[in-house]
Amino acid sequence: MTSNITAHKKLDTSVLPPVLIVEFLLGLPGNIMALWVFAKNMNSWRVNVMFLFNLVLSDVLLLLSLPLRIDNYLRDDTWIFGDAWCRINLFMLAVNRSASIAFMTAVAFDRYFKVVHPHHVINFITLKQAAWIACFIWGVVIALRTPLLANNLLSNTSVCRSFGYEKPSLGIRLHYAVFIFEFFVPLILLVFCSVRIACKLRSLRMNKGKKGKKAIRIVLVIVGVFICCFFPTVATGLYGLYLKSIGKNVISQEKPFSQWFQTSLAFTYLNSALDPVIYCFSSSIFFNYLKSRTCFL
Numbered sequence: 001m002t003s004n005i006t007a008h009k010k011l012d013t014s015v016l017p018p019v020l021i022v023e024f025l026l027g028l029p030g031n032i033m034a035l036w037v038f039a040k041n042m043n044s045w046r047v048n049v050m051f052l053f054n055l056v057l058s059d060v061l062l063l064l065s066l067p068l069r070i071d072n073y074l075r076d077d078t079w080i081f082g083d084a085w086c087r088i089n090l091f092m093l094a095v096n097r098s099a100s101i102a103f104m105t106a107v108a109f110d111r112y113f114k115v116v117h118p119h120h121v122i123n124f125i126t127l128k129q130a131a132w133i134a135c136f137i138w139g140v141v142i143a144l145r146t147p148l149l150a151n152n153l154l155s156n157t158s159v160c161r162s163f164g165y166e167k168p169s170l171g172i173r174l175h176y177a178v179f180i181f182e183f184f185v186p187l188i189l190l191v192f193c194s195v196r197i198a199c200k201l202r203s204l205r206m207n208k209g210k211k212g213k214k215a216i217r218i219v220l221v222i223v224g225v226f227i228c229c230f231f232p233t234v235a236t237g238l239y240g241l242y243l244k245s246i247g248k249n250v251i252s253q254e255k256p257f258s259q260w261f262q263t264s265l266a267f268t269y270l271n272s273a274l275d276p277v278i279y280c281f282s283s284s285i286f287f288n289y290l291k292s293r294t295c296f297l
Helices: 002-040 047-074 082-116 127-145 170-203 210-246 248-269 271-282 284-293
Strands: none
Touching (some): 002 047, 002 248, 002 271, 047 127, 082 170, 082 210, 127 170, 170 210, 248 271, 271 284
């Protein structure tokens, strides 16, 4: 059993550092470029760009936090920055995940109303109103993740994690619940948007037109990035809860499982590297900038 745990530990601390470094190096220039392009063209913003800009901000939070996680894994999963920075780091990582999911869903819903309900009042909200919606989303996200700042997350003086507690506090249990529900509820909404847009375009015989293809493409890209980045951690997390619910006969599997869960986080961090793909498909501002700078588009 010891060799099994050691093997999983090597998987955790040997695979994650190079993978996270690559994700950091890919995500940083893409999001800095998106931040600059959107800020430079603020006069041309539409509602969807407001949500995309906030998606960029959530990715920046992740990128600011990622070097500390890389250092942690390079030190064989040992945290040296103290309890306060442990809380801040995990808080920012969780906020990035929640905000990314929320703003991806907002972009998909904006496209859904534009296509399926073109005369709905939501399609006529002002940029200022969209900014207030974005502020509300940030407020909800931060409020739901505040328990990470209020709980001691540094166990055994060197392990900085927000999962894997034997007797989690109320705040940590809330963190677990948000972690699960913020995946399944938006997933249902994204699938709903995809199906309704496809049905609407088919009924209007627009599915072969440029506008119809773009609408479907945007939502499908969001769904693809969403599932790729967030499903692995939710799947391993639910499996961990299943192991705990069974009892003592599988207790020996919990530590290897912890390593699997930590390794699956690489997909969550991949979100910041893949989100520029969403900007490209969803915003003509970003797409036209890339098109003017490269001959491949």
